[in-house]
Amino acid sequence: MEKVLVVGSLNMDFAVYMDRRPQAGETVMAQGMKLVPGGKGANQAYALGKLGADTSMIGAVGDDTFGQQMLANLEHVSVDTAGIKQIAGVETGKAFIEIEDSGQNSISVIAGANASVDEGLVLAQAERFAKADAVVMQLEIPVPSVIAAAKLAKKHNKTVVLDPAPARADLPDELWAQVDITKPNETELALLTGLPTNTEEEVVTAARSLIAKGVKNVLVTLGGDGTLLVNDSTVQKFPAYKVKAVDTTAAGDCFLAAFMSRFDGENFATAVDFGAKASAIAVTRQGAQTSIPTVEEVEKFN
Template sequence: MKKIVVLGSINVDTILNIARLPLPGETMAMRDRSVAGGGKGANQAIAAVRAGAETSFISKVGKDHASDFMMDTFKNDNLNVDHVTEDEKAGTGKAYILLDEKGQNSILVYGGANQTITAEDIHEAEESISAADCVIAQFETPIPATIEMFKIARKNGVTTILNPAPANGDIPKELLENTDIITPNEIEAEAITGVKVTDVDSMKAASEEFHKLGVKTVIITVGSKGSFYSLVDNKYGFVNAFKVKAVDTTAAGDTFIGYLAANLNKDLSNLEEAMTIASKASSFTVQVQGAQNSIPYKKQVKL
């Protein structure tokens, strides 16, 4: 069984169902409202554990009811939360998701306790990081903590996966130099490399920029089209998405990354197969409204 450590955010998502995004100054009625567990880190950790990996999570919550709600969710999935700690002052993270009738979303995030994670918290989890097959991080928690985790992972031969989301065009060189696999979507790829991603040629061009920055493996996800990969030895390819009717795209990318990590061999010998499984898992996620509740279990994801 793969051992995975995820560093990342915990958010309680409030989902607001609307016909379309409002115009500036416009007041609109909502069609519905619901609450679910979210946060890119938590989503990816749950995806990894549901994909069959032994998964540990590094994060922070506040001392509030939202924390209780999230911790109960984690325990139900047997996610290891030994390194999820409480912050004395900040509240548990929150996200407000505007979801239109086409399944597309816009998200507003309150970072809260997610923004208080430090390098010291990473050192508390050093034993788990060193024993892992793979570690994963995103940009909803402080970058210095991610750099520290990736440095510990690299020192111990552990694969590092960076999901550069939300988009950030100013990534420290030290982080990229310690990243084995980077997984941007087309918007994030453009923000980092300056290359507008529209087709395979532009995906290759963006990937070359990542390789120049020191990242050996690039996977660019392009929503309902699929995902592109590029290796530093000039091998590349494209994996088509599974065609389904999308209800809500929230957590689709997170599901992809969790399933990818849980299925990928260290030598990348099964890269296309792992990407295909991850894509299949994501196709289940987009058919259900919500984040963590929409992430499928391994037994559902059959090729």
């Protein structure tokens, strides 16, 4: 889609690399640490901008050095940051990420300024919703604000996309009823629905429970096993690309952004394939936004 509005979080990532994550009560030696811009919303906006979409973002950062860095990084890939508010006396959000040699990770988030993204801040940006083709949201900002954004997008007849992470079981039906596309992984899908997702059949059943709540399309990412599309008329599986992962931190964000940069409202196959290629490249690199590939890199990948 040509014009995409992202409503979501901005965090500075403290990424620590190690052979394996420690167990409770255990100390392990790390290989190193990197400070890199992140946050699910910012990652998706950055990737959309880098992949050529006309992108704007609504969110909040603190009036600190990290906030300035976050804004500058988005502006570097031509993301319109005028909708991102700098909150006086509040720190920019932070994420603490432990990353194993396998590429798997654990993430703890301090909301910081992201908690200040209230309904008023969202509704004050109605003009941005009117100009967008699609609105993309996540769950690292207050849920009432996500609902307000979804309803405002629907009021303007825009495509509503929800990345339901961090997943939670208490999302109200009034949110699901607004959603055109949601993109959980199988773990998130289980948390969202309370249903098992250990087999492909169970994944489809859980996805259909979201369809019953009003969601139009459920895209379930299955890591190396590909992606499942479930809607009222089809269940379709798309393959993944096999690579050696070193850091999966922003894989889902990269996939969704790349998908949206190519989605025309109807053709899922082409958009999912572009997303799969982009995320396959991203997991071979360290960092969140630093891992996002260029259009040329994705187009050459096979």
